[in-house]
Amino acid sequence: VSPYHHGDLRGELIRAAVELGRTKGAEGIVMRELARQVGVSPNAAYRHFSDRDDLLREVGSASLAELSAAMHARMATIQEADPKEFSRRCLREIGKGYVGYALAEQRLFAVGMERASLHELNEPIRDLTAALDACLETGFIDATKRPGAELACWAAVHGFALLYGTGPLRMMTAEQRDIDLDLLLDRVENSLRS
Amino acid sequence: VSPYHHGDLRGELIRAAVELGRTKGAEGIVMRELARQVGVSPNAAYRHFSDRDDLLREVGSASLAELSAAMHARMATIQEADPKEFSRRCLREIGKGYVGYALAEQRLFAVGMERASLHELNEPIRDLTAALDACLETGFIDATKRPGAELACWAAVHGFALLYGTGPLRMMTAEQRDIDLDLLLDRVENSLRS
DNA sequence: TGTACATCAGTGAACGCGCGTTCACTGATGTAC
């Protein structure tokens, strides 16, 4: 075990930072603590990141990648032959995946959302756009309701996740929350339906 | 000027903490800084608050009071004789007031939202409920769409405010943002309309 | 193939800082007789 030339110090630092962010949030991502966990001197990280903020941006990206993965995992479970119904289910599972991840990883999700530029959210947004386009093609949603639908969907699930996650509705039981989410998603669907 | 018996040290500490929270957020609300600003020794605050968290809760309440005031101020500007249209405008101005405050005071708003219990949000929620009930009475919204409308409205504006405030859409211009908000509120209205 | 040497990736120690909170205290206030 050579103390020098760690192999992938940069990668290990990010991994440790993600775990710290997952449990303690952005404030918990502390340079000296990372160094301790990885077993390296406190300043070694500065070989790989210009400063703390640089590292935090990296953590943010990792979080968005997890968000995207959670959404895809949800979509992959859909068993449905009918195209119209399939397109509807895709939309819904995207919403559930988004909220599910945001609630499961509240702190890490916040790190991502507060540092990400719109550009870094390209992938999740593209998925939403694709799902909405598919819904339009199958005739599930109305052409006149299509413009601006991304924002309406996004704001609804984002708001829901934060109200029930770190916001004033955080004391609700998980059961009630899940019921409320289903009702909200029903509503969103109905507002787009043709 | 007597150094003892400040008169209203508790009140002044809260006021200073609110201003600090307004500009720097929760992390910027620092006991020693407050003492400095108010001109008192660092431990004097402990006569009035059991610890920092106790003070932060007070700041949170103050923020929610401001939110409520912002919503009321907006509603008070409505000039409209027709009851149905009036009820519609109330709903809309509540939404605009909510988003307007959340965007104008992003950090303070966050302090409030992250510490408030549902109970402390009674007033803003009651306003929303009252506006929705009024819309129902005037026939602006459909009775079948009434149940759960609070959450749909709240999630939409809350999500919007955070996406455009500290979230990934924070780089949008104010003009674009205001346009997007109007379109979102149109959508919400249409989803409730009878 | 062997080796000199540039470069890379770490170390060790320190700087300067500010924090929340507690302890033992003292000056000011108000109240009972």
Added chain:
DNA sequence: TGTACATCAGTGAACGCGCGTTCACTGATGTAC
């Protein structure tokens, strides 16, 4: 009305802590000849 005394609301000093970052350095690696 005057005064003893309990209580309240501050002070001053310190504890113990951890942080981000920089400086000058050294051990390990890889490459050109």
